[in-house]
Amino acid sequence: MTNPSLGTTPRLDRWITITADGTVLVRSGKVELGQGVLTALAQIVAEELDVDPSRIRMVPAATDISPDESYTAGSLSVQHSGGALRAVCAQARQLFLAEAAARLDVPSESLDVTDGDICAPDGRRTSLWELAGVVALDRDLAPGTDAKRPDDYRVVGRSLPRVDVPGKVAGRRRFIHDLRPDGMLFGRVLRPPSRGAVLTSVDEQAASRVPGVVAVVRDGSFLGVVTEREENALRAVAALRTGTVWKEADSLPDEHELPAFLLAAPTEETVLHDAGTTAGPAAGSVHARFSRPFLAHASIAPSCGLALWNGERLAVWSHSQGIHKLHASICRSQGLAPENVVVQHVEGAGCYGHNAADDAAYDAVLLARAVPGRTVQVVWTREDELGWAPLGPAMVVDIEADLDAGGRVQSWRHDVWSNGHAHRPGPPSAPLLAATHVEAAETAQPAGDPPLQNGGGSGRNAVPLYDLPGQVVRTHRLQTMPLRTSALRALGAHLNVFAIESVVDELAALAGADPVEYRLGLLGDERARAVLQAAAERAGWGSSAADVGSGVGLGVGLARYKNRGAYCAVVAEVEAETHVRVRRLTIAVDVGLVVNPDGVVNQIEGGALQALSWTTKERVRFDGRAVTSRTWEEYPILTFSEVPPVDVVLLDRPTDPALGAGEASIGPTAAAIGNALYVATGLRVRHLPLTPENVIAAMDP
Amino acid sequence: MTADQAVSLVVNGTAHEVVCDPDTPLLYVLRNDLGLLGAKFGCGLGLCGACNVLVDGHPVHSCDTPVWSVAGKSVTTVEGLGNEGRPHRLQETFIDEQALQCGYCTSGMLVTAAALLEREPDVDEAGVRRALDGNLCRCGAHNRIVRAVLCARTCRS
Ligand code: FES
Numbered sequence A: 001m002t003n004p005s006l007g008t009t010p011r012l013d014r015w016i017t018i019t020a021d022g023t024v025l026v027r028s029g030k031v032e033l034g035q036g037v038l039t040a041l042a043q044i045v046a047e048e049l050d051v052d053p054s055r056i057r058m059v060p061a062a063t064d065i066s067p068d069e070s071y072t073a074g075s076l077s078v079q080h081s082g083g084a085l086r087a088v089c090a091q092a093r094q095l096f097l098a099e100a101a102a103r104l105d106v107p108s109e110s111l112d113v114t115d116g117d118i119c120a121p122d123g124r125r126t127s128l129w130e131l132a133g134v135v136a137l138d139r140d141l142a143p144g145t146d147a148k149r150p151d152d153y154r155v156v157g158r159s160l161p162r163v164d165v166p167g168k169v170a171g172r173r174r175f176i177h178d179l180r181p182d183g184m185l186f187g188r189v190l191r192p193p194s195r196g197a198v199l200t201s202v203d204e205q206a207a208s209r210v211p212g213v214v215a216v217v218r219d220g221s222f223l224g225v226v227t228e229r230e231e232n233a234l235r236a237v238a239a240l241r242t243g244t245v246w247k248e249a250d251s252l253p254d255e256h257e258l259p260a261f262l263l264a265a266p267t268e269e270t271v272l273h274d275a276g277t278t279a280g281p282a283a284g285s286v287h288a289r290f291s292r293p294f295l296a297h298a299s300i301a302p303s304c305g306l307a308l309w310n311g312e313r314l315a316v317w318s319h320s321q322g323i324h325k326l327h328a329s330i331c332r333s334q335g336l337a338p339e340n341v342v343v344q345h346v347e348g349a350g351c352y353g354h355n356a357a358d359d360a361a362y363d364a365v366l367l368a369r370a371v372p373g374r375t376v377q378v379v380w381t382r383e384d385e386l387g388w389a390p391l392g393p394a395m396v397v398d399i400e401a402d403l404d405a406g407g408r409v410q411s412w413r414h415d416v417w418s419n420g421h422a423h424r425p426g427p428p429s430a431p432l433l434a435a436t437h438v439e440a441a442e443t444a445q446p447a448g449d450p451p452l453q454n455g456g457g458s459g460r461n462a463v464p465l466y467d468l469p470g471q472v473v474r475t476h477r478l479q480t481m482p483l484r485t486s487a488l489r490a491l492g493a494h495l496n497v498f499a500i501e502s503v504v505d506e507l508a509a510l511a512g513a514d515p516v517e518y519r520l521g522l523l524g525d526e527r528a529r530a531v532l533q534a535a536a537e538r539a540g541w542g543s544s545a546a547d548v549g550s551g552v553g554l555g556v557g558l559a560r561y562k563n564r565g566a567y568c569a570v571v572a573e574v575e576a577e578t579h580v581r582v583r584r585l586t587i588a589v590d591v592g593l594v595v596n597p598d599g600v601v602n603q604i605e606g607g608a609l610q611a612l613s614w615t616t617k618e619r620v621r622f623d624g625r626a627v628t629s630r631t632w633e634e635y636p637i638l639t640f641s642e643v644p645p646v647d648v649v650l651l652d653r654p655t656d657p658a659l660g661a662g663e664a665s666i667g668p669t670a671a672a673i674g675n676a677l678y679v680a681t682g683l684r685v686r687h688l689p690l691t692p693e694n695v696i697a698a699m700d701p
Numbered sequence B: 001m002t003a004d005q006a007v008s009l010v011v012n013g014t015a016h017e018v019v020c021d022p023d024t025p026l027l028y029v030l031r032n033d034l035g036l037l038g039a040k041f042g043c044g045l046g047l048c049g050a051c052n053v054l055v056d057g058h059p060v061h062s063c064d065t066p067v068w069s070v071a072g073k074s075v076t077t078v079e080g081l082g083n084e085g086r087p088h089r090l091q092e093t094f095i096d097e098q099a100l101q102c103g104y105c106t107s108g109m110l111v112t113a114a115a116l117l118e119r120e121p122d123v124d125e126a127g128v129r130r131a132l133d134g135n136l137c138r139c140g141a142h143n144r145i146v147r148a149v150l151c152a153r154t155c156r157s
């Protein structure tokens, strides 16, 4: 498989610099999102070069120096950036050894490397650092250098503590919100009161009277302030709000009839998979409809961006997942030459997909234009973060399985209705938020879906992993987008896996079979079988066969992320009458080669808890005009007392390629909870979230 | 809005005087006047705990605490829990347990837990969870955080 990161950036010295002072500078285009990726990449570099991990310096990504590795998304960083760095470092090591061999006049195979020291059999030595100025890396990666064999790994495969943790617990490590360049000003935006609202008049006087206001910016329906002190920016926004008049109209669907809205909207149909049906008439069938509401990213920090204009030159700081795409968007909307704009990545709080990071950066660009020579920092309010950031799309999934006289599946249809899951910046169809509010407004097209060969969007994991005959899988992508949607962790896999696993459970019940045994009967993939068996065994499956409706139950969920990423099986123990309480999660995962075991466990555990929160609690609320769930009271997420113990078993596959871990546990966790809820209550609750309201509704379908 | 005034406060053992509107949230004074950027802005509404600091040993939301109300009181931020040479026991156990993902919630967790252990040195797991219920974490680091707090307790006694 070709590595896309190397395809774009084949030159060795674009990736690494070995310095005379004993450090290795590494430029990855992937960025830290709180997932610990920089530590994993540093481990790969240290391994291939044979140097101590403490010598590795991960250079913050910026558009003028870093390889363009597109987005940090889709659990692909270790595959793409890690794979590229492994190849680059293996070759660099070979070049250094060749030079050392020539100098020491010994064959290069006889040299031994320990923490950068290169030693000949007779004890004479040199080092990577000594040869740093001599060996040129200004060449493209050539084929033919083998990386180390996994058997020889010493750094990869260890739970190396993360490089960023000590600074973070000391309160010293800087997030983008903590940047304080000299002379920095505080910017805040006054968003319209509702979707599509148009500003008809504004009185800027009240805002201008707030002390320390440097600028009040208006461009069409985009409004903002720039002040010397942060608290005054908030006051100036409040003052500005009182002086605005807006033209508003209803534009959002009825939140109580979301599935009906999705089913009735104009859609584009795509057939993802069609195995045809040859079977005769069915003896029976199972039909079930599932839905989830819109979901919010709900990062603990609201989005933030900084910008500084100097004449025609523009510097931007962002926690974007794709700084090169953000760069392209800014250049287009501002009519700037690419060489005049630099976007630098700075770490933000946890990022779970395409959130408002890019939008906040563009807010800063618009506000900073009014104060050339001074950096402006924009931090969104919590209300705007929950109300205006892109949302994870609401979805409906319909599954119909026809059965033969023996109760075996003879055909299987899976249909998904959803807004697209990809509306990332870059193309003109996906303008940054403020660009849709300014006078010369750009118009957003409805979100699209990545093609299935890239993992799909609405249809992610819609093709079952099981050997089921006659599969037809279709997506129906909405051609209208009342609420802006884009990528949220796992994309469509959350509801698709929930739905598939629910129906498979029903089929097992119809067949009078144990859910784990029934699944094993439909699974040819050895690795899928192995995670399922490992999770079941660890959870004590089968030893405590509870009666359906007894108030407590175990349920299982299984998926291979994107059908070609990590394998993950989850067993959930749920206690429920109407209120769902998850008592325990047991997870088995196979991510191929494990670079940092504790890092993988942390990601799997974090993903599972986020999925638990979405599945049991979360729902974006809105009225006819605007999102109304704009604080933690109206959009509650999982709290400490609701978090169950999570037990993660890692299956070791050192000779299989490394697969990402960030999203693998989402779908299986949701499914396991739903299936356990059925055992606890005897109810198939198919509409998320699994709140008392929806549980009660399921009693009377 | 009130006119600017001088407000005296003691932060991490050092006396400071800042001139600002006395209604300014303590969080902004800490971050923008005193350069103590450990406490974070998460919601500004007292609902997430990211901005938590200790005032006379009690956790408060610095985002909705006006600076006038802490005049003459003792404020402790995450930076004041320990220092590089002598970290607080919790800072060590957070590293041991790798008790975070993004770490944005971490300072609020640390100061809240530090006050808890002072108040209840023998607190049990359910007590730790209850005490941290007002501190939100979106990354799902909860169980690691609980383990780190429990371990700081055990190793203390
Ligand atoms: S920022 Fe203070 S509680 Fe959220």
Ligand code: FES
Residues within 6 Å of the ligand: A034, A300, A349, A350, B100, B101, B102, B103, B104, B105, B106, B136, B137, B138, B139, B140, B141
């Ligand atoms: S570690 Fe990211 S919010 Fe807690």
